[in-house]
Amino acid sequence: GAVVSQHPSWVICKSGTSVKIECRSLDFQATTMFWYRQFPKQSLMLMATSNEGSKATYEQGVEKDKFLINHASLTLSTLTVTSAHPEDSSFYICSARDPTTRAGELFFGEGSRLTVL
Amino acid sequence: AQSVSQHNHHVILSEAASLELGCNYSYGGTVNLFWYVQYPGQHLQLLLKYFSGDPLVKGIKGFEAEFIKSKFSFNLRKPSVQWSDTAEYFCAVTLSGAGSYQLTFGKGTKLSVIP
Numbered sequence: 073g074a075v076v077s078q079h080p081s082w083v084i085c086k087s088g089t090s091v092k093i094e095c096r097s098l099d100f101q102a103t104t105m106f107w108y109r110q111f112p113k114q115s116l117m118l119m120a121t122s123n124e125g126s127k128a129t130y131e132q133g134v135e136k137d138k139f140l141i142n143h144a145s146l147t148l149s150t151l152t153v154t155s156a157h158p159e160d161s162s163f164y165i166c167s168a169r170d171p172t173t174r175a176g177e178l179f180f181g182e183g184s185r186l187t188v189l
Numbered sequence: 190a191q192s193v194s195q196h197n198h199h200v201i202l203s204e205a206a207s208l209e210l211g212c213n214y215s216y217g218g219t220v221n222l223f224w225y226v227q228y229p230g231q232h233l234q235l236l237l238k239y240f241s242g243d244p245l246v247k248g249i250k251g252f253e254a255e256f257i258k259s260k261f262s263f264n265l266r267k268p269s270v271q272w273s274d275t276a277e278y279f280c281a282v283t284l285s286g287a288g289s290y291q292l293t294f295g296k297g298t299k300l301s302v303i304p
Contacts, residue, residue, distance in 0.1 A: 106291065113198065115296040116279070165233070177223070178292060180233035
């Protein structure tokens with residue numbers, strides 16, 4: 073199947089700093105990417121839909137000024153957690169849609185674990 | 190909005206035992222259904238999917254799932270589990286139709302298979 077890669081896989085930062093997480097589709101062009109957040113023992117919660125060349129669509133309750141999403145190319149979307157606080161500590165997962173597959177079939181990155189001290 | 194419910198948080202089985210993981214969704218319209226698996230230290234990957242047609246779908250590694258529309262269920266089954274099936278399993282649903290790529294996930298079921 074298609075490959076999606078996230079970087080970094082693990083990051084620790086101080087409270088108040090910003091952290092950028094990259095999501096790349098390695099062997100296909102992804103017009104749409106999705107960012108999820110997963111708390112321990114909880115489901116993956118969709119944060120936002122990232123569309124290449126346009127603004128991201130955020131889910132209700134997700135602060136767009138705090139979680140900046142940029143989808144500047146067909147193979148790269150970035151999530152920047154601005155002014156991070158300990159409550160932002162979580163596992164962030166991106167996924168991408170291969171346009172050649174049917175609706176709903178997504179390919180996932182490895183996830184990025186953020187710990188804010 | 191649709192939601193997905195997975196009944197078991199953690200299932201522990203011995204090798205060769207049969208497996209059934211429950212999944213129910215709440216949505217009155219037409220949906221596409223998925224099971225994803227996450228092996229330890231790896232990313233989520235698709236196990237099997239249902240779009241239409243035969244409600245009994247077969248996936249990789251001997252897994253299958255049956256869509257029962259009247260029960261809003263899509264349970265995952267495997268006749269005989271192996272130690273290598275130890276992983277977390279997520280049921281997911283998306284609305285059927287063009288442009289419907291947003292997946293709604295259940296909370297996941299952790300499967301531990303004892304050798």
